[in-house]
Amino acid sequence: MKHKTFFWFVLPSSLAMLLFIFVPIVSVLVQSVYVDHAQVIKEVENCGPFGCTTTTAVDQEATQALQQASPLGRFAGLDTYLDRSHLAIDEVAAAWNRSTGIGDFFDKLVNLPFYKAMSFTLAYTFIVTPLVIIVGFIIAVAVNSATRKIRGPLIFFSLLPMMVTPLVGSLIIFWMVDARGVVGAALQYLAGDPDLSVKASTPLTWVMLMVYGVWHSAPFAFIVYYAGLQTVNNDTLESAMIDGASRWEQIRYVVIPHLLPLTTFIALMQLMDNFRVFEPIVSFSASAHATSLSWAIYNDLGGETRQLSSAAATSVLTILGIAILLTPVLIRTWRDFSRK
Amino acid sequence: MTAQTQRRSAALNVLLISVLVVWMAMAAFPFLWTLWGSFKVEGDFFSKADWFNALKGPLTLEETGSVFTGAGYHGAWIKEAFGLAAINTVIVCIFVVTISLTFGTLGGYALSRSTYRYTFWFLIIALIFRAMPPITLVSGYLPVFFKWNMWGNLSTAIVVLVAINQPFTLWMLHSFFKNIPKDLDESAMVDGCNRFQAFRHVIVPVMWPGVITTGLFSFLLAYNDFAVTAMILSQENQTMVPKIASFLGTTQTKGNVMFAVAAVVSVTAPLFVMIMFFQRQIVSGLTAGAVKG
Numbered sequence: 001m002k003h004k005t006f007f008w009f010v011l012p013s014s015l016a017m018l019l020f021i022f023v024p025i026v027s028v029l030v031q032s033v034y035v036d037h038a039q040v041i042k043e044v045e046n047c048g049p050f051g052c053t054t055t056t057a058v059d060q061e062a063t064q065a066l067q068q069a070s071p072l073g074r075f076a077g078l079d080t081y082l083d084r085s086h087l088a089i090d091e092v093a094a095a096w097n098r099s100t101g102i103g104d105f106f107d108k109l110v111n112l113p114f115y116k117a118m119s120f121t122l123a124y125t126f127i128v129t130p131l132v133i134i135v136g137f138i139i140a141v142a143v144n145s146a147t148r149k150i151r152g153p154l155i156f157f158s159l160l161p162m163m164v165t166p167l168v169g170s171l172i173i174f175w176m177v178d179a180r181g182v183v184g185a186a187l188q189y190l191a192g193d194p195d196l197s198v199k200a201s202t203p204l205t206w207v208m209l210m211v212y213g214v215w216h217s218a219p220f221a222f223i224v225y226y227a228g229l230q231t232v233n234n235d236t237l238e239s240a241m242i243d244g245a246s247r248w249e250q251i252r253y254v255v256i257p258h259l260l261p262l263t264t265f266i267a268l269m270q271l272m273d274n275f276r277v278f279e280p281i282v283s284f285s286a287s288a289h290a291t292s293l294s295w296a297i298y299n300d301l302g303g304e305t306r307q308l309s310s311a312a313a314t315s316v317l318t319i320l321g322i323a324i325l326l327t328p329v330l331i332r333t334w335r336d337f338s339r340k
Numbered sequence: 341m342t343a344q345t346q347r348r349s350a351a352l353n354v355l356l357i358s359v360l361v362v363w364m365a366m367a368a369f370p371f372l373w374t375l376w377g378s379f380k381v382e383g384d385f386f387s388k389a390d391w392f393n394a395l396k397g398p399l400t401l402e403e404t405g406s407v408f409t410g411a412g413y414h415g416a417w418i419k420e421a422f423g424l425a426a427i428n429t430v431i432v433c434i435f436v437v438t439i440s441l442t443f444g445t446l447g448g449y450a451l452s453r454s455t456y457r458y459t460f461w462f463l464i465i466a467l468i469f470r471a472m473p474p475i476t477l478v479s480g481y482l483p484v485f486f487k488w489n490m491w492g493n494l495s496t497a498i499v500v501l502v503a504i505n506q507p508f509t510l511w512m513l514h515s516f517f518k519n520i521p522k523d524l525d526e527s528a529m530v531d532g533c534n535r536f537q538a539f540r541h542v543i544v545p546v547m548w549p550g551v552i553t554t555g556l557f558s559f560l561l562a563y564n565d566f567a568v569t570a571m572i573l574s575q576e577n578q579t580m581v582p583k584i585a586s587f588l589g590t591t592q593t594k595g596n597v598m599f600a601v602a603a604v605v606s607v608t609a610p611l612f613v614m615i616m617f618f619q620r621q622i623v624s625g626l627t628a629g630a631v632k633g
Binding site for chain 2: 001002003005006009010012013014016017019020021022023024025026027028031138139141142143145146152154155156157158159160161163164165166167168171172173175176178180181182185186215219220223224227228247272275276278279282283285293294297298300301302306308311312315316318319322323326330333334337
């Protein structure tokens, strides 16, 4: 295809991505190194019958003028990145000096907002992703062994947890796990503790969020593996059987190698999606026990005062995180492509 | 697969069936439970005394005189104007899907036909954009939208969602167009069509299966989005998902939780119908990227 034709064909979608993805990234980068202007304070003298008092007030005009002169705000360099709600260099150093051991240090670390969000995001990503792959594989094998007639309905119901809106799906789970809900009641019965509340405990909240994550994403791995199982070479399987391979050996040496490329694909998609975990934290109102990077941005942006600089700094750190996470995959894709 | 070639032992059969039963219960039960519970009063759905109340509904009978009540739906749709949010969602979804697909088919087609190296970089950049959590972009949007008075409108949300949708749409349609033989449009060009005419008259008639599959996923993205719509839509223009989230903040008074439950069921119902009709397309869409590499 000629360069010129190519250009016209991709123009609309590149323009959309340029204006609403690329430019905002640049804008976020710029915002993160600026902070709002401090309001200009002036002293006002109030003179009454009992003498004069000086009070301080915000000089609206001067503040306006400052805002006009440099609309981005005051240049702050990396200050926002290093402050308490982000990398918190001072607090980390203090915690390092004062803590008695490495465990104590980490306890102190996860009390800082950014590290709290980071620790949950990473734990979620690296626990949920492998579990999704394993659970999805088991379901795929089980569905594949069922009679053809019932496979349609099985797939239909399996798709539900994934297709339903994440905010809605997590609410449904949350209501059931509530101390007055059906699963909550069952847990209280099993634990023999009538006051057991998942919401109130940090470890249980983490477990619940991760269980939700697996429930939500396992169907994706299932569908991909199920499609892969349909294309397993029957001849190879049969010859393995004639050679005396047991059922387990057939799976181990024929089926799993066949599905390995699919696993890379699932892992890639899941790493991307789990790293942005956000909606369940809102639905479960879990922010006291677990926060994520996306939630931290949302929290900065919402509410009365929109803390744009703070949100921008967290956004940049999140983008860096996802870049580090994806680098191995991108390098591999590049190698594959160069070889072709 | 092995079903025909080898007999399964009884123990293995039991194991497989129990996996299926457990998974089906996990996948389907929460939805059925919530659907059933949405017709009860709060005291039954969230029963302190006995979870069995949610099935039988004694308090519902006592409070409303019938075992089922539509009070939750009445509250959500009439009192809280959930219908307005539903209309907003419909508008957003229709425009996002149409615009994404128009842009995406043009771009995806070009990417599948060009042999130059820059197509690879184009797709890699799209992949990087796809990997970024959409909420990281929001703080980039807000100052500009406020300044130009664009914040809060449905049209702004539509444009943003289209852009966020593009990377995925391009990847999917690109891999789909790759499977349409090049000879088809090239022979049209030999016959004197230019590139666009070849696309218009030869490719467009055969592209619908791929477009429908991609459209389903574009629809899901627009329908399910919370992070972006919650941040850039004003109160009166809210779509359904942020509306539900705003219910949560204000529904501490007794009985109002059921508004949220009813709203949740209302949001899930269209998705049910969609999966029922388009199951095959959804499955093929999910596996397209994987199986073709």
